[in-house]
Amino acid sequence: SKLKEGLTKTRDHITSGMDAIFSGFSSIDDDFYEELEETMIMGDIGVCATEEILEELKERVHENKVKNPADCKQLLIDTIKEKMDLGENAYDFENRKSIIILIGVNGVGKTTSAGKIAAHLRGQGRKVILAAADTFRAAAIEQLTEWANRSQCDIIAQSEGSDPAAVIFDAVAAAKARKADVLLCDTAGRLHNKKNLMEELRKIDRVIEREYADAYRENLLVLDATTGQNALSQLREFKDVMDITGIILTKMDGTAKGGIAIAIQTEFGVPVKYIGVGEHIEDLQKFNSEDYVNAIFD
Numbered sequence: 001s002k003l004k005e006g007l008t009k010t011r012d013h014i015t016s017g018m019d020a021i022f023s024g025f026s027s028i029d030d031d032f033y034e035e036l037e038e039t040m041i042m043g044d045i046g047v048c049a050t051e052e053i054l055e056e057l058k059e060r061v062h063e064n065k066v067k068n069p070a071d072c073k074q075l076l077i078d079t080i081k082e083k084m085d086l087g088e089n090a091y092d093f094e095n096r097k098s099i100i101i102l103i104g105v106n107g108v109g110k111t112t113s114a115g116k117i118a119a120h121l122r123g124q125g126r127k128v129i130l131a132a133a134d135t136f137r138a139a140a141i142e143q144l145t146e147w148a149n150r151s152q153c154d155i156i157a158q159s160e161g162s163d164p165a166a167v168i169f170d171a172v173a174a175a176k177a178r179k180a181d182v183l184l185c186d187t188a189g190r191l192h193n194k195k196n197l198m199e200e201l202r203k204i205d206r207v208i209e210r211e212y213a214d215a216y217r218e219n220l221l222v223l224d225a226t227t228g229q230n231a232l233s234q235l236r237e238f239k240d241v242m243d244i245t246g247i248i249l250t251k252m253d254g255t256a257k258g259g260i261a262i263a264i265q266t267e268f269g270v271p272v273k274y275i276g277v278g279e280h281i282e283d284l285q286k287f288n289s290e291d292y293v294n295a296i297f298d
């Protein structure tokens with residue numbers, strides 16, 4: 001499947017190490033768990049999530065009186081699925097008047113993801129307006145304009161350096177006037193300047209609360225999977241300044257670090273809503289943790 005294809009490197013990375021452990025050990029002992037822990041951490045599952053998962057695995061091994069390491073594999077898969085379970089993923093913006101704010105640092109794939117989501121929603125017959133509220137870089141505005149053309153959506157933009165909240169204000173007015181279904185906003189995520197970022201986001205919040213309170217709100221943080229543990233620290237930082245309702249995990253196609261999806265949902269309890277598996281407009285997939293775990297461990 002397309003999902004399995006996109007996760008090839010992650011699967012090779014995680015399962016080859018694990019299979020060696022499950023078949024190489026003759027008994028379930030401390031060494032076995034230590035090796036497993038190391039492999040999981042190397043697979044970017046994250047220290048906290050790995051510990052949580054292994055704690056639970058140990059209990060299950062004990063309860064089920066499992067003696068053979070090979071029999072642990074299915075138990076581990078089940079444990080990871082359960083730890084990742086956050087209930088069914090919601091995509092309410094597909095059928096309600098909505099505003100989606102995309103945040104994330106430069107280069108993670110925000111603009112590309114905005115274009116992909118816009119195209120996806122357009123395909124469902126929704127009226128989408130893009131807002132270029134990343135006014136920090138002229139290139140970001142140009143790029144979003146290209147994506148707007150490609151996905152045949154309207155775009156609201158101002159010149160480089162203008163106030164992002166003013167762009168959002170304009171975009172909301174346009175969304176109301178044109179009866180848009182979804183307003184999709186690109187923003188500048190300058191984490192190195194956290195105070196400015198907070199102020200900027202707070203200003204945007206105020207505009208939306210005042211002008212567009214009846215719209216369903218989604219705050220999606222875009223993370224580049226190839227950056228592994230760095231992506232997790234970005235999540236930690238952004239969670240401090242904003243209520244993150246979901247994650248878009250990009251560049252899953254080119255990385256062995258796809259295990260961070262496990263950390264994101266287990267450790268942070270934030271749902272991964274989409275994964276990016278390529279640079280093309282159709283290379284965005286809805287995320288389902290069961291399918292994901294099956295694809296990785298198959």
Ligand code: GDP
Pocket residue numbers: 104105106107108109110111112113143250251252253254275276277278279283
């Ligand atoms: P932004 O600065 O966060 O807006 O990032 P861009 O949208 O400009 O993306 C940065 C680069 O990553 C571009 O070259 C994109 O084509 C590429 N990119 C984005 N998403 C994906 C993905 O899922 N897979 C791959 N392979 N490349 C991606």
